[in-house]
Amino acid sequence: MSHWMLFLHIVGALAMGFYFLLPFLVSRAGKMSGAAQAGYAAVLRSANRIAQFVLLFEFLTGGYLVSKYSYSPLWLILVLVFVVALGAVTGILGVRLKKLGEAAEANGTVTPHQSSSLALSWISAVFLLVIVYLMNNIGAI
Template sequence: MIQLFVFLHVLSAIMMGIYLMMPFLSMRIQVLTGHAQFGFVSVLFALNRTGQMALIIALLSGGYLVSKSPHSLAWLIATIVIFLALGAITGVLGGAMRKSLSEPSGSKIQEHLGKIKSMSVISGILFFLMVGIMMFQF
């Protein structure tokens, strides 16, 4: 049973790898114009939604795995704080993308471009920290 949850946990971590690429992808938004920009932000929105679902799978499978093995309290607190921060930042990122996609012509993308870029960078950093803490437990 543990092997199944480890598989789900690793698979969800691979799916969340999009957050490492998101800062670089979000920089490409301003280069595009019109419908290409709208389509690109739509793809990024779908990728963010997939990453959020993977985050939920990681939370559930990780919760089971933590219950089956001993970990320090400091590691547990650090993991949960970074996990919740990543969930919050990706939620804000998704909200900014949703607002920018409210106009099919793509006219609102420029209004939310700064927030999309900054939240992408923060989510990439948080995901990098999360993987580091998972790999190098203290």
């Protein structure tokens, strides 16, 4: 059973790679016209929502895997903090992407919301990079 759970956990981790692409996708939003910006923001928001569900799936499968093996308490705390932080940042990012879409529909300018969305997407990419590092270096901590 744990081999299947590990497989599902790795597949979910591949899906989380969306957060590595998100800063580049958000930066393109300002280069589009008003209607395209609104649609693009809606697609990004939907993809972010799906990735949040994948993060929850990762949390559950990771919890199962942690229960089967022995890990360092420091490693467990660090991973938990970064996974929760990633969830929080992506939740805030979802709100910013919604405002980006609303601003594009209303007046066609997304600059203030795009800059905050871009910053949050970079933060989420860094958090995911830290999580991947921690997952690959279990014994080092």
